[in-house]
Amino acid sequence: MRKYNINSIFASLFIMSIFSAGIMFQSCEEYPNEYETTGGVPTVEYIRVSDPDKADSLIVSASLDQTIVLIGENLTSVKELWFNDVKADLNTSFMSSKALFVTIPNQIPQDVTDKIYMKAGSKTVEYDFNVVVPAPALQSMLCEFVAAGDEAVIKGNYLIDDPNVPLQVFFPGNIEGEVVGVSDDYHEVSVIVPEGTGVGPVTVKSIYGSTRSSFYFRDDRNYILDWDNLDAAGGWRSGVIANSDPAGINGNYVRFYGEMPGKAGDLWDEDKFAFNLWNQSNGRADVPFYDGDLSEAAIKFEVNIPEAWSASSLQMIFTPYSVTGSNEYVANDDPTKTYLSKDFPRGLWMPWVSSGSYMTEGWTTVTVPLSEFIYDKDGKASEATLTIEMLGGLTFFVYHGGVDGTDCTVHMCIDNIRIVPL
Incomplete structure:
Protein backbone atom coordinates (compact mmCIF):
# COMPACT_ATOMS: atom_id res chain seq x y z
CA MET A 1 0.00 0.00 0.00
CA ARG A 2 1.25 3.45 -0.89
CA LYS A 3 2.10 5.74 2.05
CA TYR A 4 1.64 9.52 2.15
CA ASN A 5 3.92 11.98 3.91
CA ILE A 6 1.71 14.09 6.19
CA ASN A 7 4.23 16.90 6.32
CA SER A 8 4.33 17.05 2.53
CA ILE A 9 0.54 17.32 2.38
CA PHE A 10 0.47 20.22 4.86
CA ALA A 11 3.27 21.91 2.98
CA SER A 12 1.36 21.60 -0.29
CA LEU A 13 -1.81 22.99 1.27
CA PHE A 14 0.08 25.89 2.74
CA ILE A 15 1.64 26.75 -0.61
CA MET A 16 -1.78 26.52 -2.33
CA SER A 17 -3.36 28.81 0.25
CA ILE A 18 -0.66 31.39 -0.27
CA PHE A 19 -1.13 31.11 -4.04
CA SER A 20 -4.89 31.56 -3.74
CA ALA A 21 -4.54 34.53 -1.45
CA GLY A 22 -2.14 36.06 -3.94
CA ILE A 23 -4.70 35.70 -6.70
CA MET A 24 -7.42 37.23 -4.53
CA PHE A 25 -5.17 40.07 -3.56
CA GLN A 26 -4.24 40.70 -7.15
CA SER A 27 -7.91 40.67 -8.14
CA CYS A 28 -8.80 43.19 -5.49
CA GLU A 29 -6.00 45.42 -6.60
CA GLU A 30 -6.95 45.10 -10.23
CA TYR A 31 -10.71 45.61 -9.59
CA PRO A 32 -11.08 47.81 -6.53
CA ASN A 33 -14.92 47.94 -6.75
CA GLU A 34 -17.86 46.15 -8.36
CA TYR A 35 -18.40 48.80 -11.04
CA GLU A 36 -14.91 48.63 -12.45
CA THR A 37 -15.48 44.98 -13.29
CA THR A 38 -18.13 46.14 -15.74
CA GLY A 39 -16.83 49.54 -16.75
CA GLY A 40 -17.61 51.89 -13.86
CA VAL A 41 -20.63 53.82 -12.66
CA PRO A 42 -22.84 54.70 -15.68
CA THR A 43 -23.51 58.32 -16.50
CA VAL A 44 -25.66 59.89 -19.24
CA GLU A 45 -24.61 63.13 -20.87
CA TYR A 46 -27.54 63.35 -23.29
CA ILE A 47 -30.05 61.26 -25.29
CA ARG A 48 -30.55 61.38 -29.05
CA VAL A 49 -32.75 59.71 -31.67
CA SER A 50 -31.49 56.48 -33.23
CA ASP A 51 -31.51 57.73 -36.84
CA PRO A 52 -27.81 58.33 -37.72
CA ASP A 53 -28.84 61.13 -40.09
CA LYS A 54 -30.32 62.94 -37.09
CA ALA A 55 -27.59 62.19 -34.59
CA ASP A 56 -27.48 65.84 -33.53
CA SER A 57 -31.18 65.77 -32.56
CA LEU A 58 -31.08 65.70 -28.77
CA ILE A 59 -34.27 64.77 -26.97
CA VAL A 60 -35.71 64.91 -23.46
CA SER A 61 -38.80 62.83 -24.30
CA ALA A 62 -39.89 60.07 -26.67
CA SER A 63 -42.91 57.90 -27.42
CA LEU A 64 -43.57 54.32 -26.45
CA ASP A 65 -41.92 51.79 -28.77
CA GLN A 66 -39.41 54.38 -30.02
CA THR A 67 -35.69 53.51 -30.16
CA ILE A 68 -33.35 56.05 -28.54
CA VAL A 69 -29.62 56.28 -27.84
CA LEU A 70 -28.13 57.12 -24.45
CA ILE A 71 -24.73 58.85 -24.77
CA GLY A 72 -22.43 58.89 -21.76
CA GLU A 73 -19.74 56.92 -19.94
CA ASN A 74 -19.49 53.37 -18.58
CA LEU A 75 -22.79 52.32 -20.15
CA THR A 76 -21.74 48.68 -20.50
CA SER A 77 -22.11 48.42 -16.73
CA VAL A 78 -25.89 48.86 -17.03
CA LYS A 79 -27.58 45.53 -16.25
CA GLU A 80 -31.16 46.79 -16.03
CA LEU A 81 -32.82 49.86 -17.50
CA TRP A 82 -36.29 51.08 -16.57
CA PHE A 83 -38.53 53.79 -17.99
CA ASN A 84 -40.70 54.85 -15.07
CA ASP A 85 -41.81 51.46 -13.67
CA VAL A 86 -41.46 49.50 -16.94
CA LYS A 87 -38.34 47.43 -17.59
CA ALA A 88 -36.73 47.64 -21.04
CA ASP A 89 -34.98 44.86 -22.94
CA LEU A 90 -31.23 45.32 -23.24
CA ASN A 91 -29.19 43.88 -26.09
CA THR A 92 -25.45 43.86 -25.40
CA SER A 93 -24.82 43.93 -29.14
CA PHE A 94 -26.14 47.50 -29.11
CA MET A 95 -24.22 48.67 -26.04
CA SER A 96 -20.78 50.21 -25.74
CA SER A 97 -19.10 52.18 -23.01
CA LYS A 98 -20.26 55.46 -24.58
CA ALA A 99 -23.52 54.57 -26.35
CA LEU A 100 -26.55 52.44 -25.47
CA PHE A 101 -29.37 51.78 -27.95
CA VAL A 102 -32.68 50.86 -26.34
CA THR A 103 -36.34 50.70 -27.37
CA ILE A 104 -38.85 52.18 -24.96
CA PRO A 105 -41.25 49.36 -23.97
CA ASN A 106 -44.66 49.56 -25.57
CA GLN A 107 -46.34 49.39 -22.19
CA ILE A 108 -48.21 52.09 -20.31
CA PRO A 109 -46.43 52.98 -17.04
CA GLN A 110 -48.49 52.89 -13.87
CA ASP A 111 -46.13 54.93 -11.71
CA VAL A 112 -45.05 57.92 -13.78
CA THR A 113 -41.86 59.50 -12.41
CA ASP A 114 -40.49 60.87 -15.70
CA LYS A 115 -37.15 59.17 -15.07
CA ILE A 116 -34.89 56.53 -16.51
CA TYR A 117 -33.41 54.16 -13.94
CA MET A 118 -30.10 52.42 -14.74
CA LYS A 119 -29.12 49.62 -12.39
CA ALA A 120 -25.44 48.68 -12.18
CA GLY A 121 -24.50 46.39 -9.34
CA SER A 122 -26.05 47.71 -6.14
CA LYS A 123 -26.26 51.27 -7.45
CA THR A 124 -29.17 52.84 -9.36
CA VAL A 125 -28.52 55.92 -11.47
CA GLU A 126 -31.45 58.18 -12.39
CA TYR A 127 -31.85 60.42 -15.43
CA ASP A 128 -34.75 62.78 -16.16
CA PHE A 129 -36.70 61.68 -19.24
CA ASN A 130 -40.33 61.90 -20.25
CA VAL A 131 -42.02 58.93 -21.93
CA VAL A 132 -44.84 60.18 -24.13
CA VAL A 133 -47.95 58.01 -24.38
CA PRO A 134 -49.51 58.43 -27.85
CA ALA A 135 -53.08 59.40 -28.58
CA PRO A 136 -55.44 56.46 -29.20
CA SER A 213 -60.76 56.48 -37.37
CA SER A 214 -59.92 55.67 -40.98
CA PHE A 215 -62.71 53.06 -40.99
CA TYR A 216 -66.35 54.09 -41.20
CA PHE A 217 -69.11 53.13 -38.82
CA ARG A 218 -72.05 51.69 -40.82
CA ASP A 219 -69.90 52.01 -43.91
CA ASP A 220 -72.00 52.62 -47.04
CA ARG A 221 -69.18 53.33 -49.50
CA ASN A 222 -68.79 51.50 -52.77
CA TYR A 223 -71.08 48.52 -52.23
CA ILE A 224 -70.75 45.58 -54.61
CA LEU A 225 -73.47 43.42 -53.04
CA ASP A 226 -75.91 44.07 -50.22
CA TRP A 227 -78.65 41.58 -51.25
CA ASP A 228 -81.32 44.27 -50.88
CA ASN A 229 -80.55 46.58 -53.80
CA LEU A 230 -77.50 44.91 -55.30
CA ASP A 231 -77.59 41.16 -55.93
CA ALA A 232 -75.84 38.54 -58.09
CA ALA A 233 -78.74 37.80 -60.43
CA GLY A 234 -77.59 36.65 -63.87
CA GLY A 235 -74.86 34.37 -62.60
CA TRP A 236 -75.18 30.60 -62.62
CA ARG A 237 -75.48 30.81 -58.86
CA SER A 238 -76.95 33.99 -57.45
CA GLY A 239 -76.70 32.73 -53.88
CA VAL A 240 -79.27 31.58 -51.34
CA ILE A 241 -80.83 34.73 -49.88
CA ALA A 242 -82.04 34.86 -46.27
CA ASN A 243 -82.93 37.41 -43.59
CA SER A 244 -83.53 35.28 -40.50
CA ASP A 245 -81.89 32.50 -38.46
CA PRO A 246 -79.76 34.43 -37.67
CA ALA A 247 -81.35 37.86 -37.90
CA GLY A 248 -79.91 40.07 -40.62
CA ILE A 249 -77.61 42.93 -39.86
CA ASN A 250 -79.55 45.29 -42.15
CA GLY A 251 -81.97 43.34 -44.33
CA ASN A 252 -81.12 40.40 -46.58
CA TYR A 253 -77.87 38.47 -46.73
CA VAL A 254 -76.50 35.45 -48.60
CA ARG A 255 -76.19 32.14 -46.76
CA PHE A 256 -73.78 29.26 -47.44
CA TYR A 257 -74.94 26.12 -45.65
CA GLY A 258 -74.14 22.41 -45.81
CA GLU A 259 -71.82 19.61 -44.78
CA MET A 260 -68.13 20.04 -45.63
CA PRO A 261 -65.51 17.26 -45.60
CA GLY A 262 -62.22 17.98 -43.89
CA LYS A 263 -59.90 17.00 -46.73
CA ALA A 264 -59.13 19.94 -49.00
CA GLY A 265 -60.79 19.71 -52.41
CA ASP A 266 -63.03 16.72 -51.61
CA LEU A 267 -66.25 18.62 -52.31
CA TRP A 268 -67.44 20.82 -55.19
CA ASP A 269 -70.90 22.20 -54.42
CA GLU A 270 -71.56 25.64 -55.88
CA ASP A 271 -75.29 25.42 -55.22
CA LYS A 272 -74.75 25.46 -51.44
CA PHE A 273 -71.54 27.42 -51.15
CA ALA A 274 -71.22 29.98 -53.95
CA PHE A 275 -72.50 32.94 -55.90
CA ASN A 276 -71.26 34.30 -59.24
CA LEU A 277 -71.67 38.01 -59.88
CA TRP A 278 -70.96 38.70 -63.55
CA ASN A 279 -71.54 42.39 -64.14
CA GLN A 280 -72.32 41.94 -67.82
CA SER A 281 -75.14 39.43 -67.25
CA ASN A 282 -76.24 41.32 -64.13
CA GLY A 283 -76.96 44.40 -66.22
CA ARG A 284 -74.27 46.57 -64.70
CA ALA A 285 -72.09 48.98 -66.66
CA ASP A 286 -68.57 48.07 -67.78
CA VAL A 287 -67.03 49.98 -64.91
CA PRO A 288 -64.64 48.42 -62.38
CA PHE A 289 -65.79 48.06 -58.79
CA TYR A 290 -62.91 50.28 -57.68
CA ASP A 291 -60.43 52.48 -59.54
CA GLY A 292 -58.11 53.61 -56.74
CA ASP A 293 -54.76 52.25 -55.61
CA LEU A 294 -55.38 48.53 -55.07
CA SER A 295 -52.41 48.26 -52.71
CA GLU A 296 -54.18 50.69 -50.37
CA ALA A 297 -57.66 49.14 -50.55
CA ALA A 298 -59.49 46.17 -49.04
CA ILE A 299 -62.60 44.13 -49.61
CA LYS A 300 -64.84 44.24 -46.54
CA PHE A 301 -67.97 42.36 -45.57
CA GLU A 302 -69.86 41.27 -42.49
CA VAL A 303 -70.15 37.60 -41.55
CA ASN A 304 -72.15 35.63 -39.04
CA ILE A 305 -70.88 32.07 -38.52
CA PRO A 306 -72.99 30.46 -35.75
CA GLU A 307 -71.53 26.93 -36.11
CA ALA A 308 -67.90 25.83 -35.87
CA TRP A 309 -66.24 26.05 -39.28
CA SER A 310 -63.15 23.88 -39.75
CA ALA A 311 -62.58 23.00 -43.43
CA SER A 312 -61.94 24.64 -46.82
CA SER A 313 -61.53 28.34 -47.52
CA LEU A 314 -63.78 31.19 -48.53
CA GLN A 315 -62.35 31.90 -51.98
CA MET A 316 -62.88 35.44 -53.33
CA ILE A 317 -62.26 35.74 -57.06
CA PHE A 318 -62.49 38.93 -59.14
CA THR A 319 -63.12 38.50 -62.88
CA PRO A 320 -63.07 40.95 -65.82
CA TYR A 321 -66.30 42.29 -67.33
CA SER A 322 -65.78 40.02 -70.33
CA VAL A 323 -66.09 36.89 -68.17
CA THR A 324 -69.69 35.74 -68.13
CA GLY A 325 -71.53 32.46 -68.47
CA SER A 326 -68.60 30.34 -67.37
CA ASN A 327 -67.11 29.26 -64.06
CA GLU A 328 -63.97 27.73 -65.58
CA TYR A 329 -61.83 30.31 -63.79
CA VAL A 330 -62.55 28.72 -60.40
CA ALA A 331 -60.54 25.53 -60.87
CA ASN A 332 -59.81 24.89 -64.56
CA ASP A 333 -56.21 24.08 -65.45
CA ASP A 334 -56.89 22.74 -68.95
CA PRO A 335 -55.02 25.01 -71.42
CA THR A 336 -57.46 24.11 -74.21
CA LYS A 337 -60.27 25.91 -72.39
CA THR A 338 -60.94 29.62 -72.22
CA TYR A 339 -60.53 30.62 -68.57
CA LEU A 340 -57.63 29.20 -66.57
CA SER A 341 -57.68 29.37 -62.79
CA LYS A 342 -54.05 30.52 -62.78
CA ASP A 343 -55.11 33.73 -64.55
CA PHE A 344 -57.33 34.85 -61.67
CA PRO A 345 -55.52 35.59 -58.39
CA ARG A 346 -57.78 35.22 -55.42
CA GLY A 347 -58.06 35.97 -51.74
CA LEU A 348 -58.48 33.04 -49.37
CA TRP A 349 -60.10 33.54 -45.97
CA MET A 350 -59.49 30.63 -43.57
CA PRO A 351 -59.66 31.97 -39.99
CA TRP A 352 -60.20 28.45 -38.62
CA VAL A 353 -56.65 27.33 -39.47
CA SER A 354 -54.87 28.94 -36.49
CA SER A 355 -57.05 27.27 -33.84
CA GLY A 356 -58.71 24.38 -35.72
CA SER A 357 -62.18 25.94 -35.87
CA TYR A 358 -63.87 29.32 -36.10
CA MET A 359 -67.25 30.79 -35.26
CA THR A 360 -68.52 34.25 -34.42
CA GLU A 361 -70.68 35.70 -31.69
CA GLY A 362 -73.05 37.54 -33.96
CA TRP A 363 -72.04 39.67 -36.92
CA THR A 364 -68.36 40.49 -37.43
CA THR A 365 -66.59 42.69 -39.98
CA VAL A 366 -63.98 40.97 -42.15
CA THR A 367 -61.23 42.96 -43.87
CA VAL A 368 -59.06 41.39 -46.58
CA PRO A 369 -56.54 43.77 -48.20
CA LEU A 370 -56.52 43.49 -51.98
CA SER A 371 -52.75 43.10 -51.72
CA GLU A 372 -53.51 39.63 -50.32
CA PHE A 373 -55.24 38.48 -53.52
CA ILE A 374 -52.16 36.49 -54.47
CA TYR A 375 -53.26 32.82 -54.33
CA ASP A 376 -54.45 30.08 -56.62
CA LYS A 377 -57.22 27.63 -55.73
CA ASP A 378 -54.75 25.40 -53.83
CA GLY A 379 -53.39 28.17 -51.64
CA LYS A 380 -50.16 28.46 -53.61
CA ALA A 381 -48.74 31.63 -55.12
CA SER A 382 -50.73 32.72 -58.17
CA GLU A 383 -49.03 33.32 -61.49
CA ALA A 384 -51.20 36.42 -62.04
CA THR A 385 -51.47 39.83 -60.40
CA LEU A 386 -54.73 41.53 -59.51
CA THR A 387 -55.43 44.61 -61.64
CA ILE A 388 -58.24 47.15 -61.87
CA GLU A 389 -59.30 45.58 -65.19
CA MET A 390 -60.16 42.39 -63.29
CA LEU A 391 -62.71 44.14 -61.06
CA GLY A 392 -65.71 43.47 -63.32
CA GLY A 393 -67.17 40.45 -61.54
CA LEU A 394 -66.94 38.68 -58.20
CA THR A 395 -67.32 35.06 -57.12
CA PHE A 396 -67.41 33.79 -53.54
CA PHE A 397 -67.03 30.04 -53.14
CA VAL A 398 -66.27 27.90 -50.07
CA TYR A 399 -63.85 25.47 -51.66
CA HIS A 400 -60.38 23.92 -51.27
CA GLY A 401 -57.58 26.26 -50.16
CA GLY A 402 -54.85 23.65 -49.87
CA VAL A 403 -55.20 22.99 -46.13
CA ASP A 404 -56.87 19.90 -44.68
CA GLY A 405 -59.31 20.49 -41.84
CA THR A 406 -61.97 18.42 -40.13
CA ASP A 407 -65.50 17.49 -41.19
CA CYS A 408 -67.95 20.22 -40.27
CA THR A 409 -71.18 21.99 -41.10
CA VAL A 410 -70.55 25.28 -42.87
CA HIS A 411 -73.10 27.90 -41.87
CA MET A 412 -71.82 31.21 -43.19
CA CYS A 413 -73.91 34.36 -43.61
CA ILE A 414 -72.45 37.28 -45.60
CA ASP A 415 -73.63 40.86 -46.15
CA ASN A 416 -72.47 44.33 -47.28
CA ILE A 417 -69.62 43.39 -49.63
CA ARG A 418 -67.64 46.51 -50.51
CA ILE A 419 -64.20 47.78 -51.51
CA VAL A 420 -62.90 50.70 -49.44
CA PRO A 421 -59.57 52.45 -48.79
CA LEU A 422 -57.52 51.02 -45.95
Missing part, protein backbone atom coordinates in the same frame (compact mmCIF):
# COMPACT_ATOMS: atom_id res chain seq x y z
CA ALA A 137 -54.55 54.30 -32.20
CA LEU A 138 -57.71 52.98 -33.90
CA GLN A 139 -57.42 49.85 -36.01
CA SER A 140 -60.89 48.37 -36.53
CA MET A 141 -64.30 47.58 -35.11
CA LEU A 142 -65.40 44.08 -34.25
CA CYS A 143 -68.46 44.94 -36.32
CA GLU A 144 -69.00 48.16 -38.22
CA PHE A 145 -72.80 47.71 -38.21
CA VAL A 146 -74.29 47.92 -34.72
CA ALA A 147 -77.78 49.09 -33.82
CA ALA A 148 -78.41 51.97 -31.43
CA GLY A 149 -78.49 50.72 -27.86
CA ASP A 150 -76.26 47.73 -28.62
CA GLU A 151 -72.61 47.32 -27.69
CA ALA A 152 -69.86 48.04 -30.20
CA VAL A 153 -66.21 47.06 -29.77
CA ILE A 154 -63.39 49.25 -31.08
CA LYS A 155 -59.92 47.73 -31.38
CA GLY A 156 -56.59 49.52 -31.33
CA ASN A 157 -53.99 50.65 -28.82
CA TYR A 158 -53.51 53.28 -26.14
CA LEU A 159 -57.22 53.26 -25.34
CA ILE A 160 -56.59 54.58 -21.86
CA ASP A 161 -59.43 55.24 -19.47
CA ASP A 162 -57.83 57.51 -16.89
CA PRO A 163 -59.90 57.90 -13.70
CA ASN A 164 -59.43 61.66 -13.85
CA VAL A 165 -59.94 61.98 -17.60
CA PRO A 166 -62.27 59.17 -18.76
CA LEU A 167 -62.02 57.74 -22.26
CA GLN A 168 -64.67 59.11 -24.65
CA VAL A 169 -66.05 57.73 -27.92
CA PHE A 170 -67.90 59.95 -30.40
CA PHE A 171 -69.94 58.49 -33.25
CA PRO A 172 -70.81 60.23 -36.55
CA GLY A 173 -72.73 63.39 -35.82
CA ASN A 174 -70.40 64.00 -32.86
CA ILE A 175 -72.72 61.98 -30.63
CA GLU A 176 -71.03 60.52 -27.57
CA GLY A 177 -71.50 56.86 -26.72
CA GLU A 178 -71.38 55.35 -23.24
CA VAL A 179 -68.08 53.57 -22.56
CA VAL A 180 -68.84 50.37 -20.65
CA GLY A 181 -65.46 48.66 -20.62
CA VAL A 182 -61.78 48.95 -21.52
CA SER A 183 -59.48 45.92 -21.75
CA ASP A 184 -56.55 45.68 -19.32
CA ASP A 185 -54.06 45.96 -22.18
CA TYR A 186 -55.79 49.08 -23.57
CA HIS A 187 -56.43 47.35 -26.91
CA GLU A 188 -60.26 47.32 -26.85
CA VAL A 189 -63.04 49.62 -25.73
CA SER A 190 -66.69 48.60 -25.49
CA VAL A 191 -69.26 51.34 -26.02
CA ILE A 192 -73.04 51.60 -26.31
CA VAL A 193 -74.04 53.02 -29.70
CA PRO A 194 -76.09 56.19 -29.17
CA GLU A 195 -79.36 57.05 -30.86
CA GLY A 196 -79.21 59.29 -33.89
CA THR A 197 -75.76 58.38 -35.14
CA GLY A 198 -75.11 58.12 -38.86
CA VAL A 199 -72.40 56.97 -41.25
CA GLY A 200 -68.76 57.94 -40.92
CA PRO A 201 -65.60 57.76 -38.81
CA VAL A 202 -65.62 57.47 -35.04
CA THR A 203 -63.44 59.55 -32.73
CA VAL A 204 -61.82 58.31 -29.53
CA LYS A 205 -60.45 60.79 -27.01
CA SER A 206 -58.16 59.93 -24.09
CA ILE A 207 -56.06 61.91 -21.63
CA TYR A 208 -53.28 61.78 -24.23
CA GLY A 209 -55.18 63.08 -27.25
CA SER A 210 -57.90 62.47 -29.79
CA THR A 211 -57.95 60.25 -32.92
CA ARG A 212 -60.41 59.93 -35.80
